[in-house]
Amino acid sequence: MPKTMFEKIWEAHEVRENLLYIDLHLVHEVTSPQAFEGLRMTGRKLRRPDKTVATADHNVPTDGTPAAAMIKDALSRKQVETLEQNAADFGVPVYSLGSETQGIVHVIGPELGLTQPGMTIVCGDSHTSTHGAFGALAFGIGTSEVEHVMATQTLVQNKPKTMRINYHGKLGEGVTSKDLILATIGKLSTSGMTGYVVEYAGEAIENLTMEQRMTVCNMTIEGGGKAGMIAPDETTFEYMRGKPGVPEDFEAAVGRWKKLPTDEGATFDSEINIDATRISPMVTWGTTPGMVIQVTDTVPDPEKMDSPADKEAAERALQYMGLEAGTPMEEIRPERVFIGSCTNSRISDLREAAGAIKGRKVADSVRAMVVPGSALVKAQAEDEGLDEIFREAGFEWRGAGCSMCLGMNPDILIEGERCASTSNRNFEGRQGKGGRTHLVSPTMATAAAIEGHFVDIRNWS
Amino acid sequence: MESISTIEGEVAVLDRSDVDTDQIIPKQFLKRVERTGYGEFLFYDWVRDGEIELEPHPILVSGRNFGSGSSREHAVWALHQFGFQAVIAPSFSDIFYSNSTKNGFLPVVLDDEDCQKIVEAGQAKIDLESQTVSWDGGEASFEIDSEIKRRLLGGLDDIALTLQSEDEIEAFEAGPGGTYGPVTTSL
Numbered sequence: 001m002p003k004t005m006f007e008k009i010w011e012a013h014e015v016r017e018n019l020l021y022i023d024l025h026l027v028h029e030v031t032s033p034q035a036f037e038g039l040r041m042t043g044r045k046l047r048r049p050d051k052t053v054a055t056a057d058h059n060v061p062t063d064g065t066p067a068a069a070m071i072k073d074a075l076s077r078k079q080v081e082t083l084e085q086n087a088a089d090f091g092v093p094v095y096s097l098g099s100e101t102q103g104i105v106h107v108i109g110p111e112l113g114l115t116q117p118g119m120t121i122v123c124g125d126s127h128t129s130t131h132g133a134f135g136a137l138a139f140g141i142g143t144s145e146v147e148h149v150m151a152t153q154t155l156v157q158n159k160p161k162t163m164r165i166n167y168h169g170k171l172g173e174g175v176t177s178k179d180l181i182l183a184t185i186g187k188l189s190t191s192g193m194t195g196y197v198v199e200y201a202g203e204a205i206e207n208l209t210m211e212q213r214m215t216v217c218n219m220t221i222e223g224g225g226k227a228g229m230i231a232p233d234e235t236t237f238e239y240m241r242g243k244p245g246v247p248e249d250f251e252a253a254v255g256r257w258k259k260l261p262t263d264e265g266a267t268f269d270s271e272i273n274i275d276a277t278r279i280s281p282m283v284t285w286g287t288t289p290g291m292v293i294q295v296t297d298t299v300p301d302p303e304k305m306d307s308p309a310d311k312e313a314a315e316r317a318l319q320y321m322g323l324e325a326g327t328p329m330e331e332i333r334p335e336r337v338f339i340g341s342c343t344n345s346r347i348s349d350l351r352e353a354a355g356a357i358k359g360r361k362v363a364d365s366v367r368a369m370v371v372p373g374s375a376l377v378k379a380q381a382e383d384e385g386l387d388e389i390f391r392e393a394g395f396e397w398r399g400a401g402c403s404m405c406l407g408m409n410p411d412i413l414i415e416g417e418r419c420a421s422t423s424n425r426n427f428e429g430r431q432g433k434g435g436r437t438h439l440v441s442p443t444m445a446t447a448a449a450i451e452g453h454f455v456d457i458r459n460w461s
Numbered sequence: 462m463e464s465i466s467t468i469e470g471e472v473a474v475l476d477r478s479d480v481d482t483d484q485i486i487p488k489q490f491l492k493r494v495e496r497t498g499y500g501e502f503l504f505y506d507w508v509r510d511g512e513i514e515l516e517p518h519p520i521l522v523s524g525r526n527f528g529s530g531s532s533r534e535h536a537v538w539a540l541h542q543f544g545f546q547a548v549i550a551p552s553f554s555d556i557f558y559s560n561s562t563k564n565g566f567l568p569v570v571l572d573d574e575d576c577q578k579i580v581e582a583g584q585a586k587i588d589l590e591s592q593t594v595s596w597d598g599g600e601a602s603f604e605i606d607s608e609i610k611r612r613l614l615g616g617l618d619d620i621a622l623t624l625q626s627e628d629e630i631e632a633f634e635a636g637p638g639g640t641y642g643p644v645t646t647s648l
Contacts, residue, residue, distance in 0.1 A: 012641075015633045018608070019626065023642030031533065033494035044620070053645040059492065075492035082494050093645050112648060119642045126532040126556060140556055142534035143496075144563035144619070152623045154630060158606055160555075190479055191526040191552055224529065226555050245643035288479050288529075309478050309524065316477075406531075408488045427483045427530060429506050 002263035005231055006162050006197045009137045009260070013120045020157045023119040025149050026105045027054035027092065029083040030408070031124030035147035036086040046150045049091040053114060056080045056096045057104045058408045062371050062398035067098045076409065090150075103374020103400045106130040106342040110214065111376055113243025117232040117257040122149055127342045127424065128227075129220040133213035134240075135232035135260050137197070140221065160197050160226045161269040164262075167202035169277035174458040176352075177212035178344060178422070178441035180204065181219040182282040182292045184274060190290040193225030196270065199262060200230050204276035210239035211348040218343045219424050222289040231261035281457050283329050284426045284439040286317030291426075293329065295444065295456050301325035320428055321436050322416070330454050334438060336419040337368035337449040338431070339395075341405035344422035344442050345373030350381050353442040354389040356457075362394035363452030369396040369411070371403040395449070407432045420448040463565040464616030468546045469586040470519035472579055475504075478524030482536035482557065485528070491535055499535055500542030517544025520587065522580050524550060525573075528557025534564070541566045547587055549576060549594065562609050565616060569594060575601040589614060 003011075013021045025048075032054070039046060046052065056068065059076040068084055071077035080097060087094035095102045101112060106127050109115040117135035122128060124146040131138035145155055171180060185192075200216055208216070213230050220228030237254050240246050247253040280294040291314070293300065302314035302325065318325065323332070339345070339353050350372065362368045370390050372378035378400050381387055387397045404411040405423035413419055413435025422445050426437035440448065447455045490502045507513045515521075521540065527550040528536060537560045540548065547567035561568045569587060571579070571594060579585045582596035589610060593602050612619065623630075633639060 012638060015629050016626065019623065019629075021630075021633055021638055024645070030491050034496045034534075037494070037496075042620075050644045050646040051642060053648075073492075079492050079494060091646075093648065114643045114645065114648075116642060124532060124534075126530065140532040142532055142537070142556060142560035142563065144534060144560065148620050148623065151620045152630060153634075154623060156608075156619060156623065158608075190529060191554075194526070194552065194555060221530075221556075224526065224554060244648055245645075247643075288481075290479075313478055406483075406488055408491065425481075425483070425530060427481045429487060430483050433487075433506055 002266040004162055004262045004266045004268060005135060005199060005229060005260050006137060009118055009120065010159060012118070015154055018156060018158060020120060020155050022122055022149050022153055022155060023051060024114055024121045025052045026109055026121065026123035026128070027052060028058060028105050028125060029056050029079045030058045031143050032086065032146055033079065033082050034143050035150055036090065038147040039150055044151045046090040046092065047153045051153060052092045054083060054087045054092050054094040055102055055105050055108055056083055058402045058406065060097050060401040061410050062401045062403050063410070064399050065097065068096055100375055103376065104342045104345065104402055106218065107346060107373030107377065110134065111243065111374060113240055113245035116240070116246065117236060118260050122155065126221045127218050129225065130214050130218040130342060132217040132220070132227050132229040133210060134236055135229060135257065137227055137229065139227040161195050162199070163193060163196040163270040163272065164199045164201055164268045165272045165274060167200070167204035167274050167276040169203060169275060170207060171204050171276050171279060174443070175279055175281060176441040176443065177208050177215045179279055179282045180276065181216045182284070182289065182439060183279045185219065185223045185289050186282070186292040187274065188223055188272070190222060190288050191224040193220060193223040196225055197227045197229065198225045200228060202276070205230055206233065209348060210235060211346040214346070215343055219289065222424055232257050281441065281444055283444070283454055285321065285323060285329065286314065287320055287426055287428050289424065289426060289439060291317055295329050295454055297329055299323050299325050299327045299329065330456065332438070333365065333453045334418045334420040334448050335366060336413060336417050337366055337445050338404045338419055338421040338423065339369070339442055339445050340371030340373065340403050341423035342373065343424045345371060345377065347377050347380050349422065349442045350377070350386050353446045354386045356443045356446040357389055357393045357450070360393060360450045362449045365452045366449050368394065368449040369398055371398045372400050374400045404431050406430060420445045420454065462616045462618060465565055465567055465589050465613045467586060467588050468519050468567060471584045472520045472522050473515045473518045474580050475513060475515065475521060475523040479526045479529055480523055481530035482528055482533050483530055485536040486533065486539040491533060496538060497542065499539035500544070503539040503543040519546045520585055521545045521548045522550070522576050523548060525552045527553050529554040532556045534560045537561050537564050537566050549579060551576060562613060563619060565613065567613065569603050571601050571603055
């Protein structure tokens with residue numbers, strides 16, 4: 001019987017019904033301390049340190065602070081030091097602040113070659129869906145489940161439903177994978193994928209680079225999806241070749257991985273079709289990622305919304321965002337620009353952003369920062385001279401970490417500040433209490449930094 | 462984990478949809494390394510700004526897509542430690558739902574109409590065994606996975622239960638499945 005990629009991976013990992021074996025457990029400092037403590041209190045071991053890896057990302061300052069002990073914020077320092085101690089006590093490899101391979105957990109997994117097709121991957125972080133770009137089954141879990149994986153290397157799971165989204169045609173010039181996923185969430189809503197593992201397919205997906213695919217899978221959770229997946233292909237194998245963690249006999253592994261894609265004739269619980277040629281550069285206007293429109297549109301009018309719940313949510317969002325219905329998106333003026341996060345901080349994101357600058361300067365009204373996703377991305381960008389291009393244009397060039405995506409470190413918005421951000425969540429207060437977030441692609445963020453307002457990147461010279 | 466059978470009493474109402482875990486427990490409180498002490502920071506910004514006021518009744522009723530966003534289990538800890546024992550909503554995010562059931566905190570899915578009736582009634586009784594919610598003048602049944610229900614009713618520890626399958630896990634690891642993926646300790 002024909003099978004979906006998801007079914008093949010699921011079945012290969014069933015220890016027994018509803019007990020799934022986990023191939024890789026990624027750990028960070030925020031959602032792990034209570035799990036390690038749980039192991040200590042019950043006298044349990046961490047079963048497979050060799051399938052576990054830890055890094056510090058959420059709390060770390062991006063100002064060049066070289067070691068955990070030197071983090072100024074006492075609580076952040078304690079959390080990162082706790083991670084280091086826990087990793088040492090339980091034998092888990094850790095890439096903490098100061099390590100050459102430290103970085104955002106969803107950036108370092110792929111760049112170290114730890115993320116591979118056909119695997120089950122979990123992490124106490126909702127953006128674990130990122131790793132599905134390689135044809136892995138990857139999803140976020142809570143701290144109780146983190147402890148469960150540490151103790152048993154398995155998870156108790158009910159089989160989720162499957163969805164395939166088929167993108168027909170090619171993306172237009174200037175339209176990125178960030179716009180593709182934002183447009184998808186806008187269409188399906190923030191709960192349209194809830195309960196599903198989603199496979200992204202079609203010409204527009206096949207044409208994406210690995211890093212662009214990661215952006216798509218990353219934001220699956222913003223549509224409520226459990227996991228996002230893309231079939232592995234030559235693009236995948238070329239990206240992985242030579243990375244440190246990949247199998248020694250790489251060609252044999254490629255042979256296995258080629259059997260993973262969904263079989264012809266396999267059925268999904270839900271199939272959605274989207275015309276990729278009609279997707280435009282997108283900007284969020286509200287306080288959920290589903291509140292998103294084309295950059296050429298105007299701020300929506302709550303009065304024209306169908307359901308009372310949508311109307312009320314839109315009214316609250318506009319008030320929070322300090323926006324009026326009918327305002328053209330291109331007239332909105334961010335004071336801050338953030339290029340970074342597990343969605344858009346990889347080397348190709350930085351190349352695209354730097355490439356859009358073309359000798360121009362950040363507007364006087366804007367403070368803009370670029371935060372590489374990992375220490376390796378930072379080093380690579382500096383080798384290529386991207387840091388110079390950014391600095392020359394007036395962007396701040398920072399150290400690796402989650403930075404202003406979630407405001408757990410010193411990089412935050414102050415009350416009322418408006419930010420064009422390449423991150424993934426525009427929730428109230430996400431980037432700092434009272435901060436106003438507009439989600440965009442790296443090139444759209446760069447253009448907003450230079451012009452001082454949003455522009456349609458397709459018409460921007 | 463504490464066992465659950467019935468939850469009964471007044472309901473608190475948070476009449477909003479898409480309540481995300483960043484609102485339930487804002488980021489600055491995630492720096493703690495303990496499992497306790499989150500209740501007082503529940504909905505910190507909304508409460509501090511006077512946008513909402515919540516009483517620690519046994520049941521919270523809210524809008525669709527409750528608990529969306531970040532996987533932080535701290536959100537469940539905060540709701541539970543504040544005093545809620547259950548939350549009723551038309552839908553939940555997957556991770557929040559799962560996190561709730563690992564903490565003896567009951568997520569109940571009922572449609573908009575029933576949620577509204579419960580809000581109007583002001584109190585309700587949830588009976589997990591019979592999978593019903595009753596209120597003055599009405600009753601509705603809700604779905605819950607039978608295994609999750611068994612574990613909640615018994616207050617069972619997931620890890621202890623899984624470790625009873627140690628032989629099966631070892632057998633899996635000895636087979637081809639055990640060799641899949643990288644060896645992190647060799648990098």
